[in-house]
Amino acid sequence: MIEAHSLTKRYGEKAAVTDLSFTVRPGIVTGFLGPNGAGKSTTMRMIVGLDTPSSGNVVINGKRYEDHQAPLHEVGAMLEARSIHTGRTAYNHLLALAVTTGIPRSRVDEVIDIVGLREVSRKRAGGFSLGMGQRLGIASALLGDPATVVLDEPVNGLDPEGILWIRNLLKSLAAEGRTVLVSSHLMNEMAVTAEHLIVIGRGRLIADTSVEEFTRSAAGNSVFVRTDEAEKLRTLLAGPDVSVASAERGALEVSGLTSERIGRIAADNAIALSELTPQMASLEEAFMELTRDAVEYQSPVGSAV
Numbered sequence: 001m002i003e004a005h006s007l008t009k010r011y012g013e014k015a016a017v018t019d020l021s022f023t024v025r026p027g028i029v030t031g032f033l034g035p036n037g038a039g040k041s042t043t044m045r046m047i048v049g050l051d052t053p054s055s056g057n058v059v060i061n062g063k064r065y066e067d068h069q070a071p072l073h074e075v076g077a078m079l080e081a082r083s084i085h086t087g088r089t090a091y092n093h094l095l096a097l098a099v100t101t102g103i104p105r106s107r108v109d110e111v112i113d114i115v116g117l118r119e120v121s122r123k124r125a126g127g128f129s130l131g132m133g134q135r136l137g138i139a140s141a142l143l144g145d146p147a148t149v150v151l152d153e154p155v156n157g158l159d160p161e162g163i164l165w166i167r168n169l170l171k172s173l174a175a176e177g178r179t180v181l182v183s184s185h186l187m188n189e190m191a192v193t194a195e196h197l198i199v200i201g202r203g204r205l206i207a208d209t210s211v212e213e214f215t216r217s218a219a220g221n222s223v224f225v226r227t228d229e230a231e232k233l234r235t236l237l238a239g240p241d242v243s244v245a246s247a248e249r250g251a252l253e254v255s256g257l258t259s260e261r262i263g264r265i266a267a268d269n270a271i272a273l274s275e276l277t278p279q280m281a282s283l284e285e286a287f288m289e290l291t292r293d294a295v296e297y298q299s300p301v302g303s304a305v
């Protein structure tokens with residue numbers, strides 16, 4: 001469990017993180033989301049003791065990172081700035097890390113297999129692709145068999161296979177009862193990876209919610225209906241809190257009724273439907289709406305993307 005209490009970090013005049021409080025629970029993947037410059041990396045650095053809070057504190061299973069006797073067994077982290085000695089092989093990089101931190105040599109082989117780097121483990125890490133480098137970073141994070149895993153933007157720049165691999169790995173780490181915190185600026189990716197979301201903007205908490213709740217609130221309240229008997233159905237659906245628009249010929253856009261209710265009314269009146277679709281705002285759109293006021297560098301209105 002990670003608990004942040006009124007965490008604040010200032011760099012001179014610049015407030016990177018302000019009065020941030022949240023809890024990351026074990027057993028599930030928690031997504032840490034925010035636009036660029038929101039303060040995600042700064043928060044993660046404070047979690048693992050690489051940055052000192054200006055005020056407030058953050059504890060992992062009740063203690064600050066540096067107060068744990070075997071911190072690598074407690075927390076494994078991959079932060080954005082990776083420090084890999086590019087002249088070393090992947091195996092030697094992990095071995096050096098293991099030897100200096102009292103981790104048995106056998107664990108190096110284990111993590112190499114977990115991240116799927118067996119075939120290239122004797123190759124120089126300097127020649128690794130971005131995806132292989134990410135796998136090596138994750139292997140380093142898992143070396144101490146940590147109860148808590150903190151990964152900063154692990155899917156950045158990965159191909160679809162790499163993204164799927166990380167998604168499954170994170171879920172299995174959580175299923176083993178670990179605490180898993182993973183940052184991203186991609187809502188869609190987090191929606192299929194995480195169970196819980198902590199959203200920040202300009203260093204402040206914007207939302208602390210389950211993915212399920214976020215998805216539900218992002219859903220629009222209209223339903224798209226396609227039928228050959230649109231006019232008959234329109235009359236049957238009419239009511240004080242219901243609005244029905246004709247989206248196109250043979251199609252209706254209904255607000256104020258659930259898709260279940262519309263389907264029931266159609267069935268009771270022997271009207272065949274060829275489509276019945278609740279309209280969802282895309283999660284990415286809902287996320288952008290949520291964080292709109294917290295984006296540091298806005299594109300000028302109307303500018304081409």
Ligand SMILES: Nc1ncnc2c1ncn2[C@@H]1O[C@H](COP(=O)(O)OP(=O)(O)OP(=O)(O)O)[C@@H](O)[C@H]1O
Pocket residue numbers: 011014015016034035036037038039040041042043185
């Ligand atoms: N060492 C530093 N000195 C001064 N300002 C900093 C420093 N580190 C971060 N900042 C500022 O603090 C804010 C938060 O940065 P941070 O890197 O934590 O955000 P982030 O959410 O991880 O963003 P990104 O997704 O772009 O990596 C930014 O405005 C950044 O410019």
